[in-house]
Amino acid sequence: MRNRTLTGQVLRQMYKMGAERLTQHVKKVDALNVFPVPDGDTGTNMNLTFTSGVAELEKLAEQTAEKVASVFSRGLLMGARGNSGVILSQLFRGFAKGLADSVEADSHKLADAFQQGVEMAYKAVMKPVEGTILTVAREAAAAARKAARSGLIEDVVERLVEAAQKALDNTPNQLSVLKEVGVVDSGGQGLVYIYEGFLKAVKDGIVFAEPEEAKPAVAGGMSLFGKTHDEMHHVINPADIKYGYCTEFMVHVRPDAVFTQDEFQERISAYGDSLLVVSDEDLVKVHIHAEEPGEVLSLAQQYGALDRIKIENMRLQHEEVLRRQKTRQALKSPSETPTVSAERSQVTEAVRGEPDFDIPQPENAKKPYAIIAVASGQGIADIFKSLGVDRIIEGGQTMNPSTEQFVSAIEEANAERVLILPNNKNIVMAAQQAAELVDVPTAVIPSKSVPQGMSSLLAFSADEPLEQNRDRMSEALALVKTGLVTYAVRDTTLNELIIKEGDFIGIFDGDVVTSGQDAYETAKALISRMVDEDDGLITVIYGADVKESAMNELEKQLRASFDSYEVEVHDGGQPLYSFIIAVE
Template sequence: MSKRFISINGNDFTAMVLAGADNLRRNVDRVNGLNVFPVPDGDTGTNMNLTITSGVEELKKKPSSHIGKAAEALSKGLLMGARGNSGVILSQLFRGFAKHVHDLESVNVQQFASALQQGVETAYKAVVKPVEGTILTVSKEAAKHAMQYKRSGDLLDLMQEVLDKANEALARTPEQLPVLKQVGVVDAGGQGLVCVYEGFVAALNGSDANDDYAMMDTKLDMGSFVPVMNLAKEAHAHLPAQAHLATEDIEFGYCTEFMLTIQPGKVKGQTFNEGKFRNQLSKLGDSLLVVADEELVKVHIHAEYPGEVMNQAMRYGALSRIKIENMRDQHSHILEDYTEAYATSESAFVETVAPAAFSKPYGFVAVALGDGITDILSSVGVDVVLSGGQTMNPSTEDIVNAVNRIDAQTIFVLPNNSNIILAAQQAVELVEEKVLVVIPSKSIPQGLAAILAFQENVDAQANAEAMKNSLQRIKSGQVTYAVRDTNMDGIEIKQGHFIGIQDGRIVSSQPNLIDACKKLLEEMIEEGNEIVTILTGEDAKEEETEELEAFIQTLYPDMEVELHPGGQPLYAYLFSVE
């Protein structure tokens, strides 16, 4: 017989979150498979999994039987780790939840339902134009039902009702969002949330999902402050080794660990070779460890951009057991702990320095994937280029860290992908002493147009308006291959065919890459356009590129063609027309 929960405390809530995160992790591929676009880098499940993994890590650092404190820790971790639109919305759902239970040691049925409702309200406020038939709808319908549920005072009963209603709402998403009905799937983000709720119910039912929580408690009972307490017995002991290193001198700031399950043929042309893989990763950091057998690869590396490491790995298969730790943050905490134990008026090694004036008024952060594109962005003035894009979206924390590296008063952020805009906007409230302005660019061509519209001698507001206006003057296109059969926008799409996408809409599907490119360009180019820019991907062939140039010059003799090596994976060509 399952236990009755008249109320739950922080320990119960933590067990629920761990079970929800574990269930989502096990269903990542299933959620990814629901992405509407049949492109090879649909990653809603991956984004949500990385987001909740970040929340769990923070929860493990600050365990508490006080549900308000536990929820606050979860919220902080989710906020910093949020990736992609669904990840950001998930973080906002639990941010509102945490605000509602902030002062409570435990919650009953009514309080839990109210916390779910506040989570929904917070999430809706975070999205500029909420779309029904998404994770928002699933969360809203489930919370609304919870608020109306009066038949029992048992949290397990309530959570089962919430899960059932969430499933019902998920099943209706194709009726609310035509593109889902057209493709024949339910919303991916909504499915991810259902996976989390399934874990919640399993934990309250007393299933094996609680084992991880029991293990966590055992480890934490050892006492995370023992080293400091032992050191305190030795008056004025020698400085710890870490104190001889300045935090800012740590070159590669993130300890990154994960398991790679090799999936032969996941990306065309990519065959796993341990030596080659180790060499690829060695260029991205130090302290590298790669241990491989026939199917699994264990990776440990200290890297400045963990996303780049995981991008390389995802070419060969699926990631799991991902752990990313900020070593600069850990180092700072070590110094703080030492200072608390030893600081006296005679010996202090942490010096407070007044913040210096910024060296320049403006700075830029952009998101891109591909060495060529990175070089182009850097050449036109971007200070930090974060590795990412449609695949492996950078987290809110990644964006905040990039902003903090730039010595400028006002920082413009160019997400260059619609699935990164929310995470960038969420970073605005986390940056102190600087002004963060998000230019909602949805593609690399838009991002380039925006930065080229920037003028050094114009104030920030005028620049922001000019950069946003520039986005409307660019038409963006990209070509990749379909990973499944489907029908979208009246176009029959076959797995393995090449699809041309203009500003988020599929306009062509052809068995041949060049035919797909030509059809896309015919859709994009109109009378009055003057320039076509082509960014070649890492798989683009020189003879095919020359054929495309000849096609444009023959059909549109007045058009100027600019060709640049982009180096982006998965997308053989990126086009812009203006």
């Protein structure tokens, strides 16, 4: 049937099928990451963002095109994760504005809405780059507007898809790094899949019979096992903890790996207890209490790429609970009520990173400032708290917090002013979007790494206005150099380096500069590239896969090799990155 108007009901189906089509290809989009590192998450971020819009539609009974588009846009806005998710939310925010006051939309209205989406997305990006999702969206919208002359909705969407695919194929000619690695733009590919779902909806409205590479969406920072996981923790007797680290992760099983769940469970059970393994074709979710989480991850990595890693020290968590309980009891006892000076002392200790005890405050009293930071790894979170951070949002690579998570954190902080440290370039836009949605004066410090976030905190002054802190802390980002050591998830050639899957790679301020088969040697080579005669301090934060004994040996070697520099070492507990290095 050839339609000349788009109803709200059909638009709702377009959104649903766009989400379904993207979900089918999440892993393909993730795999298009330019760097061969285990954090390609564009597809995951776009999928979580888009499905949040579909979930919002489930609450809507109204069927006008305007209302469907508006509600869907709101869901995307709050669920946006990563830069790709934020751009996607802006595309469909502009699209919704283009359908304002429309019970139904004709071909010209629909095409113009796609164009308005492009214009809003471009405004959201400070320095738009050609060869990205923006290019794909722009060229697709231009073709849709030409096709609108026929008056048929199907023609508009069909030309939209054709032009999007053509633009996507051309992205390597616009971005040299895409051509060097041999991939198309990941965000653009995700958008093409969404548009293909739109076309399927308007042409015949049927769902795909056999989803390709379907992958369950797991929001960053959330438990992989939901209620089951919570119940397992509830029955733990802390006095009987033999294996102290609650470890959760996912494994994307390689096609050539020989995997059976029984054999995998038997091997991994030797490392701990409270084991729970759930497998679904080529995806495995694991929960285990282990004493050596690094060894667990090493074993699992033999089967494929790791994802959604979460490690928590249960002994420290229990000690924290006991301290809080003792303080609450003391504060409730009239005979042991702390003096004003004691209360101030406890507040001071909390700012330095000690447990934030429940000190009685006037009802609804607001703090002058609250600082929110994104971090992954208990050790890194503790360092941030010691530097004055009030709230930690768990996240980082592969776990990009949503706009809604930032909004909730800002509102729950109960402060007059809020500063946010994203600590990852792919999280900055979501934080900025959240800052625009709240009534609380909020500034985002565009920190792109953990070392940058830590450096910026040293420039913070509780006595200064928000704008001045924002400027000073942003300037401090340039005072530190960042190095990362992780492993390659595929063969590639980058920056004239021939990298094989499984090699360790050293990244210096966003550029891959060295690689090798040993993480520790790679770290030393990376530091050699980072330091110069003007530097004085080398800080190494080691991850969950690094053994303390090996780190002690590396520390000795670093102190000997770089004897003119001060060397600090911290246990960060972070996933994916063996080492995070700061030089200043």
